[in-house]
Amino acid sequence: MLTQRALPVRPDRTNSLLALYHDGLARHWPASRRLAGHALWAAGRGGWSPAEQLYLGEQVRAHGLSMRDRKGLHRLLNGGAFPLRVNPLKNKQLFAERGHGLPLPDAWDGRTDLRHWLEGQQDIIAKPSFRSKGQGVERFTREGALWRSGEKRQTAVPLAVRLSALARRGGVIQTRLPTHGALADLSPGALPTLRVVTCVDGAGVARVCATALRLSAGGPRPVDNFNAGNLVLAVDASGRCGPAWRSGGNAAPPSRHSRHPLTGAAIEGATLPDHDAALALAIAAHDRFRDGFTVIGWDIGITAAGPVLIEGNWNPGTDILQLVEGRGLSQSPLGALYRDALARLSPDVWRSARAVEREPR
Template sequence: MFTIRALPVRRDGGNSLLAAYRDGLTRHWPPARRLASHALALAGRGGWSAAERLYLGDAVRAQGLSMADRKGLHRLLNPGAFPLSINILKNKQLFANWAQGLPLPDACDPDAMDLDAWLAGQSDIIAKPSYRSKGQGVERFVRQGDGWRNKDQYVSPVHLAVSLRALWRQGGVIQQRLPTHAALADLSPGALPTLRVVTCLNESGAPEACAMALRLSAGGPRPVDNFNAGNLVLAVDDAGRCGAAWRSGGARPPSRHSRHPATGAPIEGALLPDHDAALALAIRAHDRCRAGFTVIGWDIGITAQGPVLVEGNWNPGTDIIQLVEGRGIGAGRLGALYRHALARVPADQWRAAAVAQRDRK
């Protein structure tokens, strides 16, 4: 994987967030690097994708940040992200150790624990590969009789233990699947609902919750709630009240739902349980790693036991936040803090920002 920084030759100047990012690069880059970046832009490597143009309107994109551009920006603001091998927000095993003391799913470390004994006490588990995002590779195993079931496939205890140990050796994690809060059970069948909370260091250097989006499972066999997997995403206001949900339409525009498409349960107007506690957990987590990370996207599971920290993302997606808020990131509080942080990036860090950087582990 690569970080790509593509600067268009012509800029309209109306997007203050992109202007702060691109002007910083232009000021500190030599002419040859600027030309290489322009060439990438002409080749279509930056800017808005066809999918983003499908579900983000012109007004949103006018003050927005595309998924293609966000990574280069986040790499400047989050120097603690690289190398990925020591990035606590990418290496899932490091994250599990770093987050001890915060509410987390019960997990097994086969190097320090008896995996077979741990499995004997479980009935529903999740296995996650490391260095993955958007729910890729996540598997759910549910106890059935003397064995386990993964989707429609029966897995023997021996085979499961072998595959889990292999996953662990490759940096993955093995966790108990947590039960969904009763208030959301009919709104997220099939997967734990998660609140994405984007925190950013403010003018005082303290983490502040600036944006959020609730993700719900639409149902189906995959144990994830990611929007790009056909699930639901929606805005939650400051009082914890839910708006209508958006559902990914693939090659079609996303559809709008005031009720859950599978269960019929009302979404719009529902109150998110433990809303304030979930925001406080995200801020508490960011406070632990503010030295290396200016902006983080936290996934907080809304469980029967209360909010649980699922993971943190050093390069949080911009698409669902802009979709549910109906405005570009540059137009809100998060955009203001991005600009504040970019204005304080040291000159040597701007100069070290390459046109293309390989994301080495």
Template sequence: MSRDVALTARLKYFTKRLTSFNPGRVWSFATQIAEEQGKWAPPIFIDMLWWAAFHDTAYIDYYEADFALLSRRERKTFMTSLVQHHLAAALNNRTDVLQFENKLTFNKRFAEYLGREWLDLEDSTPEQFQAFVERHPVIIAKHPVGREGKGVFRYDTAEHADIDQLRDELIGRGERLIEEPIAQHPYLAEYCAGTVNTTRVATFFDGTTVHVLMAAQKFGRGAVSDQFTWGGFFTMIDENGKSFGPGHTGKHVSKYLTHPDSGKSIVDYQVPLWDEVVDLVTRAAKEVPTVPYVGWDVAVGPEGPVLIEGNWTPGLYETRVSATGIRTGSRERHRPVIEASRR
């Protein structure tokens, strides 16, 4: 049984699972896995229940990490949603995380790391918005609170004859955060010029040292966001900023040796200015010591990296053996934050 989650958290999770248990949903996962991997569904169904109850593994984690293809020892090397949420809840101050949940608050708190101009429509005048779009004819509009790339939109203001009306429409739809588009590094633009391809870096600040726990490079397909909801995919990144496997979406048979649109190699990918990326997140991670466990989204520009946002629940990024052939996850790299949660 996993000991990386406190007993009270595990009991709470187990109780929630019992009260919301839907055997049809679990069976649906089991039959899908069996079909994709040429196995028999009943043993997978039982195994999923066992790992959910005693090894902190949600059904979707079991599916997306290909647990049916892994040995018990290999499975124990993978992070799971429950472990990650437990760590975030145990270590991150519940009040101070609000600085990360709201993008407007985040932009104010981390202004020196953004490298771009932005505007709060509800805290500015129509004249200020007019001047903003004159400087930046293409704008990025965001809902202040949103996840997975939802609530993010791109507008060419030249297509709108009445800028005051556009402003009113944006406010009416809750798209009150307006940002200057980010220019990305030429190397990244070779992969997908139409999307800012961001790097997710999870860090833990123990009060003295900032530990880089995990990194993943996300790639877009031309949409405003590189998230899965917009057709994006990712590859895992090692401690030197290098890809260590094909890209994938977390879904079955999603394997990208090259970018499907540009043809650029995913397995040979190297995060540009990696040392500067690490320096950026190291400095940012010390800004709010009461929120020590964060997943940062970083965009690398021509002159250096900038922050997009910080996620106080860092997001689960793991390799998938059916796509990458890699049978080891990132839990050991999370050891510093796991040990801290036990104190």
């Protein structure tokens, strides 16, 4: 996938964030690059996708940041993202190494015998590297001498061969973490994660700017991602949960739920355990990974043993934040920090941006 920066001929001044972003490109780009950006816009490479228009209302979109536009913006703010092989927020093995000392899931270290490590495990998660949105994640559970994934069962030997190949491609094999008891009925099938977006302000301090809690709706996939049919909701400063939204896919708008659609457990009004500790962990993580990254979206697992750092995202999605907050990004505290960060970019950074950029691994 490429980064494409579509540039409208007449920027929409009602959206202060997009206006600043597009003005910066137009001011620093040569005429040939501006024409390329205008051509991308005319071809529909910027703005809102049909799926986003389904679950974000017109007023939110008027002040919002689309998936098509945020990637080019994040690539300006997060210069450490490429090449991907040295990006610790994309290379999962590098993330585990850089995050040493932070609370991370127990994982196979790649040096000891994998079959020996598997002997001490009952429930594991395998994640491919350089993937996002829960793509390719698999769960394996022990059943006597066999390991089960979905309807398939196999012995430890072929499983170890398969997992070793995944690890050689940069993937990780982790112990599956138990969900905090207070959330067991709210996230059946997958560990719930709190998405915490942190951004470095003008004084160089990493701040929590936005949060959204993701819950599994149930089902066979061991992920809680919204686009996989799961739930997302806002959590206020005290840790109190709002109503949840469930993705309707690409054909229907999201549905609103005050109770879990599978278990019936109350979502709205529930209290998120370890809320403050999860936010503190996100700040500590950004301090560890701050080199090259102004804004990071953290996934913090809410486990029985406390908050655990699952992963960081250099290009965090803003769609779920805008959905649960009911406002466009430019109207939020996170949007204000984005504007401040864009205003601090040097002319060289703006000039280095291209209308179309490859994503070297």
